Amino acid sequence: MALSQYVNAAPPEASKQASQMNGAGFYHRPLGDYDVWTVTDGFGFWPAYPTFGGRTAEKSAVEKAARKWHLDPAQLYNTFLMMVVRTDNDLILIDTGYGDSQRQPTAGHLVEHLELLGFQPEDFTQVILTHAHPDHLWGAVKNGKPLYRNAQHYISQTEMEFWNRDDREIQQAPEQMRGMLTTTRDTLRALEPKLKLVQDGDTVQGLKMISLPGHTPGHMGVRIQSGGETLYHVADIANHCRLLFDHPEWDFSYDNDVQQAVQTRRKMLSRAASEDALIFGSHYTYPGFGHVNEMGDGFHFIPEPIQFGWDQSQGHAH
Numbered sequence: 274m275a276l277s278q279y280v281n282a283a284p285p286e287a288s289k290q291a292s293q294m295n296g297a298g299f300y301h302r303p304l305g306d307y308d309v310w311t312v313t314d315g316f317g318f319w320p321a322y323p324t325f326g327g328r329t330a331e332k333s334a335v336e337k338a339a340r341k342w343h344l345d346p347a348q349l350y351n352t353f354l355m356m357v358v359r360t361d362n363d364l365i366l367i368d369t370g371y372g373d374s375q376r377q378p379t380a381g382h383l384v385e386h387l388e389l390l391g392f393q394p395e396d397f398t399q400v401i402l403t404h405a406h407p408d409h410l411w412g413a414v415k416n417g418k419p420l421y422r423n424a425q426h427y428i429s430q431t432e433m434e435f436w437n438r439d440d441r442e443i444q445q446a447p448e449q450m451r452g453m454l455t456t457t458r459d460t461l462r463a464l465e466p467k468l469k470l471v472q473d474g475d476t477v478q479g480l481k482m483i484s485l486p487g488h489t490p491g492h493m494g495v496r497i498q499s500g501g502e503t504l505y506h507v508a509d510i511a512n513h514c515r516l517l518f519d520h521p522e523w524d525f526s527y528d529n530d531v532q533q534a535v536q537t538r539r540k541m542l543s544r545a546a547s548e549d550a551l552i553f554g555s556h557y558t559y560p561g562f563g564h565v566n567e568m569g570d571g572f573h574f575i576p577e578p579i580q581f582g583w584d585q586s587q588g589h590a591h
């Protein structure tokens with residue numbers, strides 16, 4: 274189970290291409306008996322405002338909050354982090370990145386980075402989709418066919434119903450939304466033969482689905498437990514681990530229902546804080562693992578220090 278086995282298994286071509294990304298595109302963290310990897314799909318930039326607080330805050334307040342963390346309000350860095358969980362019998366992918374869409378030209382590298390670990394799309398036994406936004410879903414289909422062709426796929430029933438619109442409904446949406454709505458619907462339809470609809474509390478090979486609505490109506494997190502450790506994959510409940518932790522009352526521009534998103538964010542972050550559980554967000558500082566403290570009316574994200582190796586018996590000076 275040594276990590277080096279997977280690094281060495283990488284095809285030389287893939288390594289050359291993908292290792293141009295800092296951190297080599299993946300990060301390994303054991304969780305009890307499981308292996309968990311963050312695998313990057315890529316990155317992007319957006320302005321602090323109105324991406325954050327556009328419907329709930331003043332521009333000056335959002336920019337001030339960014340500067341407090343020494344972040345450039347004109348160009349906030351955004352990461353796209355997917356997760357691989359390996360249990361005794363299964364290889365599970367959580368979210369699939371942008372795929373070939375070019376919607377975000379600096380992303381769409383998930384498959385290259387999985388290859389660095391020695392994983393091919395056909396190796397996966399399950400794919401969990403936290404929600405149907407392009408950066409989480411679109412990579413699940415390539416040339417109109419499911420890319421992870423041996424995997425059972427899972428998404429919330431509410432999410433499926435929300436995005437499954439007919440052409441007439443899509444034509445009624447604002448023009449800039451129509452392309453996204455069409456691709457998302459068509460992607461879900463292409464996955465349908467391999468798709469199982471889930472609800473709050475359902476389990477996927479021992480991983481528990483948690484309903485976290487608001488960001489999208491069927492947005493879900495995943496609770497992963499092994500060997501006494503708990504990890505909450507909270508996907509997009511707070512799309513910035515500084516701004517929306519400081520100000521959980523602010524909106525993120527892709528939050529569908531702001532009031533519900535704020536409520537869910539507070540509830541989930543409080544829960545992680547009180548349980549002292551590890552959390553992981555799809556857009557947090559790489560590699561995305563950390564803990565939560567409650568701070569006044571908000572929260573504080575404490576990234577878990579990156580570790581080069583995990584054998585606790587080694588590395589002590591004597």
Ligand SMILES: [Zn+2]
Pocket residue numbers: 404406488509527
């Ligand atoms: Zn999202």
Ligand SMILES: [Zn+2]
Pocket residue numbers: 406408409509555556
């Ligand atoms: Zn996202």
